[in-house]
Amino acid sequence: QKEVEQDPGPLSVPEGAIVSLNCTYSNSAFQYFMWYRQYSRKGPELLMYTYSSGNKEDGRFTAQVDKSSKYISLFIRDSQPSDSATYLCAMRKEGAQKLVFGQGTRLTINP
Amino acid sequence: GAGVSQTPSNKVTEKGKYVELRCDPISGHTALYWYRQSLGQGPEFLIYFQGTGAADDSGLPNDRFFAVRPEGSVSTLKIQRTERGDSAVYLCASSSPDIVGVPGELFFGEGSRLTVL
Numbered sequence: 001q002k003e004v005e006q007d008p009g010p011l012s013v014p015e016g017a018i019v020s021l022n023c024t025y026s027n028s029a030f031q032y033f034m035w036y037r038q039y040s041r042k043g044p045e046l047l048m049y050t051y052s053s054g055n056k057e058d059g060r061f062t063a064q065v066d067k068s069s070k071y072i073s074l075f076i077r078d079s080q081p082s083d084s085a086t087y088l089c090a091m092r093k094e095g096a097q098k099l100v101f102g103q104g105t106r107l108t109i110n111p
Numbered sequence: 112g113a114g115v116s117q118t119p120s121n122k123v124t125e126k127g128k129y130v131e132l133r134c135d136p137i138s139g140h141t142a143l144y145w146y147r148q149s150l151g152q153g154p155e156f157l158i159y160f161q162g163t164g165a166a167d168d169s170g171l172p173n174d175r176f177f178a179v180r181p182e183g184s185v186s187t188l189k190i191q192r193t194e195r196g197d198s199a200v201y202l203c204a205s206s207s208p209d210i211v212g213v214p215g216e217l218f219f220g221e222g223s224r225l226t227v228l
Contacts, residue, residue: 008151032214043115043202043219044154051212088153092214097142098167099217101153 006102019076023089023102030091035074038086079109115220123226132188132223136205146202193227
């Protein structure tokens with residue numbers, strides 16, 4: 001079993017919809033939780049991070065972490081065609097630098 | 112340059128050959144990482160440098176893989192006796208140090224796509 005599980009999709013939704021992406025994990029030592037966006041043939045770019053549990057909002061994006069359930073989510077409101085990309089969750093332990101990534105979910109927003 | 116630069120962007124080689132992949136990090140970033148991304152998968156950690164030294168090489172799959180960063184800036188990932196299973200995109204990233212509760216953001220390059228025939 002992988003440390004971080006993420007449904008690879010693909011996920012296709014109409015423009016303007018609310019998108020929900022999520023990951024589960026098994027290692028309770030993870031403290032930093034990140035969401036990356038990766039366009040085709042590009043490197044991942046950081047969207048948001050959360051330290052420990054809680055919610056964080058940045059514009060149309062909201063990240064949630066539920067450590068009791070070992071479950072993290074990313075919500076995208078008012079989705080745009082430019083949001084079409086692969087979304088990767090990633091996490092790491094306190095004091096460690098190694099990021100453990102999920103498989104990535106391929107998202108398409110249809111105009 | 113403004114971002115992380117990786118060369119070559121594409122490399123096709125034959126099974127058994129030796130390959131070097133280069134990473135030029137963002138100026139001033141002391142931390143440098145190598146990850147490997149297979150098709151349809153997330154990046155997989157290989158090695159992390161802090162300055163010139165490899166602080167964590169636990170992700171290197173076997174002794175055919177080696178990485179160096181002799182002057183604390185540019186890094187080279189070296190793969191000996193390449194195998195077809197080594198085919199993947201090799202991603203390099205650099206970051207500034209963590210601040211308490213705030214992780215240093217990793218900036219990734221576009222990757223070197225390695226194909227072993």
